Amino acid sequence: EAGVAQSPRYKIIEKRQSVAFWCNPISGHATLYWYQQILGQGPKLLIQFQNNGVVDDSQLPKDRFSAERLKGVDSTLKIQPAKLEDSAVYLCASSYNEGLHYGYTFGSGTRLTVV
Amino acid sequence: AQSVTQLDSHVSVSEGTPVLLRCNYSSSYSPSLFWYVQHPNKGLQLLLKYTSAATLVKGINGFEAEFKKSETSFHLTKPSAHMSDAAEYFCVVSDRLKAAGNKLTFGGGTRVLVKP
Numbered sequence: 608e609a610g611v612a613q614s615p616r617y618k619i620i621e622k623r624q625s626v627a628f629w630c631n632p633i634s635g636h637a638t639l640y641w642y643q644q645i646l647g648q649g650p651k652l653l654i655q656f657q658n659n660g661v662v663d664d665s666q667l668p669k670d671r672f673s674a675e676r677l678k679g680v681d682s683t684l685k686i687q688p689a690k691l692e693d694s695a696v697y698l699c700a701s702s703y704n705e706g707l708h709y710g711y712t713f714g715s716g717t718r719l720t721v722v
Numbered sequence: 723a724q725s726v727t728q729l730d731s732h733v734s735v736s737e738g739t740p741v742l743l744r745c746n747y748s749s750s751y752s753p754s755l756f757w758y759v760q761h762p763n764k765g766l767q768l769l770l771k772y773t774s775a776a777t778l779v780k781g782i783n784g785f786e787a788e789f790k791k792s793e794t795s796f797h798l799t800k801p802s803a804h805m806s807d808a809a810e811y812f813c814v815v816s817d818r819l820k821a822a823g824n825k826l827t828f829g830g831g832t833r834v835l836v837k838p
Binding site: 648649713714 | 830
């Protein structure tokens with residue numbers, strides 16, 4: 608079974624630039640999550656999708672971050688404009704709709720450096 | 723609301739000696755609890771999970787954890803550390819409530835150093 612695919616693996620941008628990350632979840636997983644992991648901290652949930660609808664985006668900085676999952680499969684997370692404090696690893700995860708933690712799988716992440 | 727506190731940011735052990743990583747949680751509902759490991763530049767790997775069955779949970783690579791509701795703790799242990807156990811470990815909680823949508827709340831992490 609293929610895992611959660613994320614791209615790019617690494618990205619370096621200057622502050623005030625824009626950046627986008629892509630995630631393709633495991634086939635059949637209805638739920639998709641984006642987490643932000645700042646160096647030295649645990650991952651923090653940014654947004655959760657159920658199919659193509661948003662379940663929880665309470666910790667997403669909506670003035671600069673946006674995410675979409677138009678067809679209920681893959682997803683993109685965008686930052687515009689980026690700030691220095693956005694430097695982090697952005698993790699995508701997916702799970703089956705039913706059952707707690709059933710099939711919950713993380714991707715390898717995208718490491719963003721803002722200079 | 724749910725939260726996790728990992729009581730040690732760094733733990734240093736000698737190879738072959740026991741490892742103890744401490745975790746306390748707060749949850750409004752009956753929680754599910756997890757331990758994840760993250761090796762340098764690698765993805766998160768699930769070590770073990772507690773979901774209301776046996777309170778002593780066995781995981782991969784010889785790790786186990788005990789759920790103690792009265793102490794709101796879920797400490798991770800291993801009888802004998804191996805060099806390959808050097809990594810960052812995260813204690814994670816999730817409220818077992820459908821509306822919570824399997825949201826995971828991570829602790830701050832414990833970095834384990836294993837000395838030869």
